[in-house]
Structures are given as C-alpha cells and as structure tokens.
Amino acid sequence: MYLVVSIAILVTMILALVRALRGPTVYDRVLAVNMFGTKTVLLLAVIAFLFGRPDFLDLALAYALINLVGVLAVLEFIQNKPRKAETSNID
Amino acid sequence: MIETVVDILSWFLLCTGGIFVLIGGIGTLRLPDFYTRLHAASLTETMATILILVGMILQAGLTLATIKLLTIMAFLLLTAPTASYALANAALQSGNSPNAQQRDDQT
Amino acid sequence: MIIVFALFLLTLLVITALAIVQTTNLFVAVMLTSIFSLLMASNFFILDAADVALTEAAVGAGITTVIFLAALMLTTEHEKPHLSRRKLNTVVITILASLIIYATFDKPRLGDPDAPVHQHLAPWYLEKTPEYMDFPNVVTAILGSFRGYDTLGEVFVVFAACIGVLFILGVKPPEGSTYNPYRSGLKHHLIPQVVGRLLIPFLVLFGLYVQFHGEYSPGGGFQAGALIASAIILYALLEGEAAALRAVPRSVLLGLVIGGATLYGGVGVVCILMGGNFLEYTVLLDNPVAAQQTGIILIEAGVGMAVCGALLSIFHAFAARPMRV
Numbered sequence: 001m002y003l004v005v006s007i008a009i010l011v012t013m014i015l016a017l018v019r020a021l022r023g024p025t026v027y028d029r030v031l032a033v034n035m036f037g038t039k040t041v042l043l044l045a046v047i048a049f050l051f052g053r054p055d056f057l058d059l060a061l062a063y064a065l066i067n068l069v070g071v072l073a074v075l076e077f078i079q080n081k082p083r084k085a086e087t088s089n090i091d
Numbered sequence: 092m093i094e095t096v097v098d099i100l101s102w103f104l105l106c107t108g109g110i111f112v113l114i115g116g117i118g119t120l121r122l123p124d125f126y127t128r129l130h131a132a133s134l135t136e137t138m139a140t141i142l143i144l145v146g147m148i149l150q151a152g153l154t155l156a157t158i159k160l161l162t163i164m165a166f167l168l169l170t171a172p173t174a175s176y177a178l179a180n181a182a183l184q185s186g187n188s189p190n191a192q193q194r195d196d197q198t
Numbered sequence: 199m200i201i202v203f204a205l206f207l208l209t210l211l212v213i214t215a216l217a218i219v220q221t222t223n224l225f226v227a228v229m230l231t232s233i234f235s236l237l238m239a240s241n242f243f244i245l246d247a248a249d250v251a252l253t254e255a256a257v258g259a260g261i262t263t264v265i266f267l268a269a270l271m272l273t274t275e276h277e278k279p280h281l282s283r284r285k286l287n288t289v290v291i292t293i294l295a296s297l298i299i300y301a302t303f304d305k306p307r308l309g310d311p312d313a314p315v316h317q318h319l320a321p322w323y324l325e326k327t328p329e330y331m332d333f334p335n336v337v338t339a340i341l342g343s344f345r346g347y348d349t350l351g352e353v354f355v356v357f358a359a360c361i362g363v364l365f366i367l368g369v370k371p372p373e374g375s376t377y378n379p380y381r382s383g384l385k386h387h388l389i390p391q392v393v394g395r396l397l398i399p400f401l402v403l404f405g406l407y408v409q410f411h412g413e414y415s416p417g418g419g420f421q422a423g424a425l426i427a428s429a430i431i432l433y434a435l436l437e438g439e440a441a442a443l444r445a446v447p448r449s450v451l452l453g454l455v456i457g458g459a460t461l462y463g464g465v466g467v468v469c470i471l472m473g474g475n476f477l478e479y480t481v482l483l484d485n486p487v488a489a490q491q492t493g494i495i496l497i498e499a500g501v502g503m504a505v506c507g508a509l510l511s512i513f514h515a516f517a518a519r520p521m522r523v
Contacts, residue, residue, distance in 0.1 A: 005105050009109070010206060010207075016119060017233065021213075021230075025125055030178055034178065036236055039135070042140060047243065054155075058248075058252065059239070062425065063255050066428055068432070069260035072384065072390055075178070
C-alpha cells in the first residue's frame, strides 16, 4: 500500500517537473518547485515506512522545516528584482 | 478485530491521500492559469499531507515515529500554506491579476 | 524495487540536468537546481545514505537557493549567448562522456557483495565501530575518527572557500547605486513573518539535535551547521540583513569559522602532546572508548562551528553588495 502511495507521489513529481520546465511565468516555476519540495517530504516519509526505516524520518522533518527558507528567498528576490512579467519558454 | 479496523482505515486514508496527490498533480499541469494551478497544488500540500501522514500514524501506533510524523505534519501544515500565500501575494503585486478569461497556457 | 525507484529518480535527475544546461534564464536555472537537489536527496535516501541525504537537505534545499539568488541579484538574469566553438565543445564532451561510460563497465554492480569495498574495508569499519566507539552510527565513526584527516581537510576547504569569498566580495562597494535588497526584509508581509519567526527556534533546536545526536542517528556537525545557518538566514530574510548582523555580528561569524577550524586542529595537536598520533583520540582519557567519543564530539563541534560561520559569512558577503538594476 505504501508502494501505491509512493508511485502516486512519484507521478505527481513528474507532473510538477513538467510544470517547472514549461513555466510559463516565474510564479508557475516557483509553485512547481514548492510543490516538489512538499512531495519530497511525503515521499521520504512514505519510503521510510516502505523500507522499514522509520528512524530516518529526521530527513523528512529537515525538509519540512527548510523548504520555507527557499520560498521566502525567492519571494524577496522577485520583489526586489524589476522584471519583465513573462519569461521565455525553454522547450 | 480492532487491528483489522485500524488497518483498513489507514489503508483507506493512504489510498485517498494518493488519489488527492495525483489529482493535485494533474491539476497543476492542466489548469489554465497561475491561480487555478496554485489552488490545485495547495490541495496536495494540505489535504493529501493530512491523509497520508494520518494513515501512516495509524500504522505506526504509539512510537517515536508517530511523534516525528506529527511534527512533520505540523510543520508542513504551517509552512506550505504560508508559501502558497507568499507566492500568490507576489504574483498579485506584480500585476498578474486572477482572471478566468485569460488563459496563458495554450501550448 | 530499490533499483526501480533509483532508476526512476535518476531519469528525472538527467532530465532536470539537461534542462538546467538548456535554459538561458538564470532564475529558471536556480529553480531547477533546487529540484535537482531534492531529487538527489531522495536518491541518497533510497540508497540508505541518510547522512548524505540530510546534508543535501540542509544545504541544497535552503542555503544554495538563497546564495544563488543573492548572487543573481548582483548580475543580470539572462545568460549571454556564446556560439563560438560549439562543435569543438560537443566533440570533446562526447569523447569524455563515452570514455567515462566505458570505464563504468568495469565497476562492480550496485550492491554487489563481491565488490572489493565489501570485502576488506566496510566489514572492518562495521566490526570495529562498536568496539572502539560504542555508538551505532558508523558514518559518524568513519568521518570523525577512522578518516579524521579527510574531514579535517574538508573543514579547511570550507574555511578557504569562506576566506576566498570574503576577499572577493568583502571590498567596499563602488559609490552610486547603494540599494541593498536585503535591507528591509519582508517586514510588510504579516503571515510569512509570523510563521517564519515561529520556525526559527525549531530550526535551531533541530540543528542542535542533529549536532549532538549525530552519534546515534543520521547527522553530525556539517548538517547541524547548515541547519543553524539556515535559521539565521531565515531571520535575515524576514527582518532584513542588518537585524541578522545585530543578532550575530560579523566578528562572531569569523570567530566561529576560525574557532571551528582551530578546535579541530587543536584536538589533533593535543593528541600529539599527550603521546599519541595526530587525531588519535584514544590517548585523551584513561578509558579509550570514552576518549574516542569525547574526541569525536569535540571535532564535530568544530565542524559545526566552521560550517555555520562560513555559510553565514558567504551569505552576508553577497547580501551586503548593492543590487545591479
């Protein structure tokens, strides 16, 4: 059952990665990265149980704490850097 | 008896959580503009988190793992909506207005 | 099943890496780098390398993004196109890549029990760690004691990196545009402010836990230093750079970097003075097991101090420069 959940999370990671690659705005990319971060927390927690290593949950905890730092840095960057609203696509 | 009930309940929660994660992922990819996509993404960050982690807590029972999972849940439920808010706020202030008619993803 | 998971994540990793190379927008590259780091951490985790994964978590997700963005504030957002010698580059890279791939054919399979590393070294470490140190985390034992020289080298690399950044960016900025992007912080954003402030003490607490519980669970000085540094960077993002410098001034940061490196080297010298070899902790106390543990705790503290001070100094060096508009 953990396997099913982890596959669902992995598929969602692909979808988020596609969104990060396609953009089109910077905010979409930041959104995808943020989503990727929370999905990583969930994936690590689920895999810790799947492989029977619940003592490795510390890692998921570290990510849960640290993700916000990156997002706030991006927010501060976006606010300060004058920009053209849209960025180019990369595919 | 109790164990079977707890097992079934936790499997149910885990499955529903997986489905929510998938729906949110598809929504993030398919929905037409940034704000709707934000809505889909934040669905996976709150509802799916609660379902999956509670499902795992039921499996773990009263152990150290449960406390860690509860802590992870508390921090995720604090930080993920904050990040979503910060993002929506930044997008709004930069003049990206939420408009259902405007579709920026026709690729 | 582990192989399938790892292959899947590695495929995503390759896609992300190609996209990072492909894009000319540096902001997009930074965002993709942060995805790259998340994927890398999951990969380490699946391969049971929890200590490395924790390092990647502490450094990759938070601090590299912050420092990359702080660097991006000082430059333009788009990479300049350079088309010269494209063909030559491609040829060189193709040859090198095929050589490396050819070399991997001789490598033992992943997890092969007949691989040389599983014949001599790893069993010895696994056998001797309970005997010499009497704690469960073999990685900490290897890093702190068995291969203490390597870790000493790493600490001095971190030290040198910090000094290098301070030499280049520490000079007085040119007069003129002195708009400092990190001056005000996010004071006018109420919700991130409240939540972020709530998070800071927990980050520091978790950092201390990782530092002092490193003998028993994944973690150690490096991860702890990075976690505590990210807590203070979070404070700087919320309250402005000046407030963070008031809380932890530059002199303290330099003291941490120098003190950490000196503490590590000093433990080694004390070992010599007490009649052992450099970094041979057994001579520190009468009981050799307790002496090993004391030595490892001391040098882990040194690593933590040096890493925390170095990361914060680098962040402040970037954040103090005026932004290029």
